[in-house]
Amino acid sequence: MLFEKLALYCDSYIQLIPISFVLGFYVTLVVTRWWNQYESLPWPDRLMTQVSGFVEGKDEQGRRLRRTLMRYAILGQVLIMRSISTAVYKRFPSLQHLVQAGRQHLEWAGPQGPS
Numbered sequence: 001m002l003f004e005k006l007a008l009y010c011d012s013y014i015q016l017i018p019i020s021f022v023l024g025f026y027v028t029l030v031v032t033r034w035w036n037q038y039e040s041l042p043w044p045d046r047l048m049t050q051v052s053g054f055v056e057g058k059d060e061q062g063r064r065l066r067r068t069l070m071r072y073a074i075l076g077q078v079l080i081m082r083s084i085s086t087a088v089y090k091r092f093p094s095l096q097h098l099v100q101a102g103r104q105h106l107e108w109a110g111p112q113g114p115s
Contacts, residue, residue: 042080044073 048070055066078098081088092098 042073042077044070044077047073 051066051069055062055069057063057065075098078088078092082092083089092101
């Protein structure tokens with residue numbers, strides 16, 4: 001009985017504020033939240049540009065340092081994505097799976113290692 005009274009009360013005010021107007025606010029709120037979350041995800045591109053600019057050296061040591069820093073950055077991104085995405089979590093359910101994926105990468109690169 002109380003629910004019916006509440007429904008009739010809300011129905012009497014439905015003409016004052018159109019449902020499409022309220023729905024527009026809701027959709028804007030949801031999309032804004034999603035976009036803010038998307039923008040807060042760390043992407044390695046910006047970091048890669050910074051690392052390539054600040055880590056000097058065209059020799060083997062500089063190249064290795066840049067590659068190692070980016071590997072740590074990508075590892076951090078995968079660890080973050082594991083907590084967000086079920087697809088990534090299914091691909092890497094444990095840290096051991098990450099280690100195995102890294103070893104496969106080294107095996108695919110050949111005996112000299114990745115370039």
